[in-house]
Amino acid sequence: MTDAGTATRPILVTGGAGFIGSAVCRHLVGCGEAVVNVDALTYAANPNNVAGIAGDPLYRFVKADIRDRQAMAEVFATHRPRAVMHLAAESHVDRSIEGPLDFVSTNVLGTTVLLEAARAYLDRLDASASEAFRFLHISTDEVFGSLGDSGYFDETTRYDPSSPYSASKAAADHMVRAWGRTYGLPILISNCSNNYGPYHFPEKLIPLMILNALHGEPLPVYGSGENVRDWLYVEDHAVALHTILTAGTPGDTYTVGGNAERSNLAVVEAICDLVDARVPGATSRRGLIRYVADRPGHDLRYAIDASRLRERLGWRPSVTFEEGLARTVDWYLANEGWWRPIRSERYRGERLGVLEKAAG
Numbered sequence: 001m002t003d004a005g006t007a008t009r010p011i012l013v014t015g016g017a018g019f020i021g022s023a024v025c026r027h028l029v030g031c032g033e034a035v036v037n038v039d040a041l042t043y044a045a046n047p048n049n050v051a052g053i054a055g056d057p058l059y060r061f062v063k064a065d066i067r068d069r070q071a072m073a074e075v076f077a078t079h080r081p082r083a084v085m086h087l088a089a090e091s092h093v094d095r096s097i098e099g100p101l102d103f104v105s106t107n108v109l110g111t112t113v114l115l116e117a118a119r120a121y122l123d124r125l126d127a128s129a130s131e132a133f134r135f136l137h138i139s140t141d142e143v144f145g146s147l148g149d150s151g152y153f154d155e156t157t158r159y160d161p162s163s164p165y166s167a168s169k170a171a172a173d174h175m176v177r178a179w180g181r182t183y184g185l186p187i188l189i190s191n192c193s194n195n196y197g198p199y200h201f202p203e204k205l206i207p208l209m210i211l212n213a214l215h216g217e218p219l220p221v222y223g224s225g226e227n228v229r230d231w232l233y234v235e236d237h238a239v240a241l242h243t244i245l246t247a248g249t250p251g252d253t254y255t256v257g258g259n260a261e262r263s264n265l266a267v268v269e270a271i272c273d274l275v276d277a278r279v280p281g282a283t284s285r286r287g288l289i290r291y292v293a294d295r296p297g298h299d300l301r302y303a304i305d306a307s308r309l310r311e312r313l314g315w316r317p318s319v320t321f322e323e324g325l326a327r328t329v330d331w332y333l334a335n336e337g338w339w340r341p342i343r344s345e346r347y348r349g350e351r352l353g354v355l356e357k358a359a360g
Contacts (some may be wrong), residue, residue, distance in 0.1 A: 010034035010058075012081035012244070014066055014114065015088030017041060020138070020234055022049035024085060027238035029053045031105045036079045039088065040065040044201040048338055066110035072117035074306050083134040083245055084118055086111065086326035089172075090098070092203055093142070097296060100164035107168035108175065111137070115179045122185065134243045136188040137176040140167035141230070141255065143191060146299035154305040155253045162297040186250040190241060193257040193304045197234035197324065198331040202342055206325070209268050210332045211339060213275040215286040223294035225265025228301040232258035233324035236317045243315045254313070257304025265289075271321075274329040 016037030016195040026034050035053075039045050041063055053059045060079070064071040066088050088110065090096065090103045118135050125133065130309060144153045146159030161167040173189055180187035200207045212219050240256045248254060262270075272285035309315050319327070332339060 008034070008062070009080050009082040010036045012036050012038060012075065012079065012084045014038045014084070014086045015045070016063075016088065017047055017049055017186075018044035018091075018202075019044070019049070019197075020195055021087040021232045022046075022199055022235060023197070023238040024087065024241055025059070026053055027235065029056050029058050029241060029325065032058070033242075034058045034060075036060045036062060036075070036081060038062045038064050038066070038075055039180075040288045044091070044203075046199070046201075046338075046342070049199045051243065062218065066103065066114050068353065069113050069234070072113055073120065076117050076121040080121075081130060082129070083136065084114070085136045085138065085241060085245060087113060087138045088114075088167065091140075091165065093163045094203070096163055096165035096168070100168075103164050103168040103216055104171075107165075108171045111172040112175050115175060115185065117181050119179065119185055128310075134186050134188060134248075134250065135176070135179075136190065136241065136248075138241060139173050139176050139189055139191045140166065141191050141193050141302050142299065142306055143170040143173060144302075146226060147301040147303055149301070152303045154255055155191075155308055162299050174248055180251055188244055188248045188250060189253040190215050190244055190254050191253065192237055192240075193230035193232045195232050195237055197328050198335070199338070200234070200328075202339060206267065206271065207332065207339070209271045210329055211343065212271055213288060214279060214333070216281065216285075216288065218290045219272070219285070219288045220269055220290050220292045221268055222292060222298060223264055224291065225263060225268070225289075226300075226302070227264050227298060228261050229264070229267075230257045231260040231262060231267070231321050231324070232256065232302045233317065233319050233321075235325075236332050239318070240260050240309060240315045243313050252308075254309045255304050255306055256309060256315075257306045257342070258321065258324075259304075259306070260317075260324075261301075261303050262321060268326075270325055271329065274326055278329065278333060282331065292305065294298070295341035309310075 017026040017039040090106045096103045144157045159170045161170045179185045196206045
């Protein structure tokens with residue numbers, strides 16, 4: 001296959017109608033990159049996430065499942081991408097506790113089908129296009145398990161996943177590395193900390209707490225609220241991923257963090273204070289906090305050492321957690337038309353991931 005004009009060909013983004021994927025699509029189009037968004041439009045995906053770029057000539061959407069071998073082969077043959085940014089995944093730990101097989105199917109099998117489609121496509125490219133091609137697999141810091149009170153995850157941390165979700169992502173990471181080593185696929189892997197920001201599906205901690213606080217509903221905090229996460233603003237993450245794709249070294253892994261460790265309780269309290277300041281109530285929203293039974297296998301602490309990304313590629317977060325959280329609260333207050341249908345039709349704030357004892 002002759003491939004003149006490699007630089008003008010699109011970047012294939014899987015899962016581009018989801019939370020992080022849509023931020024990536026918006027960022028890429030804003031930078032003048034052509035994008036093909038492949039998404040199966042499962043429950044957490046939303047075409048409204050990319051409505052602002054849907055009419056842009058640089059943007060194309062394909063509804064397809066990454067587990068569908070024929071569909072993936074057709075996507076590569078039709079759009080002839082110069083790179084892949086693979087974000088399509090089942091991603092909520094609580095849902096993985098209730099339905100682990102869906103996570104294995106999408107995250108492990110789907111990733112492998114995509115790798116095979118990319119390998120077959122790469123074999124047909126000419127030398128210059130093949131040399132330029134990249135496959136960036138976007139993963140999570142949850143594959144590393146739990147930290148104690150000190151220390152950080154980095155690119156050398158051993159894998160120790162705790163949940164069906166993190167185990168499925170760890171398996172996908174290993175498949176990607178295997179395709180790089182066995183078949184010579186020019187792969188890159190990123191492992192990010194917890195993301196937050198606009199367009200976040202309301203089952204996740206920060207949007208759930210914002211909307212519950214706004215409506216005066218209980219704010220469920222798992223356990224004692226002492227679990228710590230490193231929070232990364234989603235638009236900063238999109239910039240980091242674009243940077244890794246264009247400047248990263250094939251075969252390398254990059255950990256991506258926001259340098260913003262906070263306990264879950266501290267995050268919820270900050271959200272309460274921000275909502276109180278914008279929509280005052282009779283009493284503080286902190287009074288809505290309720291401690292509930294902890295999630296099974298709940299990791300204590302995540303924290304990222306992103307020095308490789310900072311020192312080699314020059315990326316660093318552009319906003320503090322306080323700035324990013326205020327922007328996020330303001331976005332949800334201003335975009336009821338986005339979240340209202342989700343809360344009424346797809347997710348009403350119910351608890352997920354509760355284990356029921358088998359009868360008998």
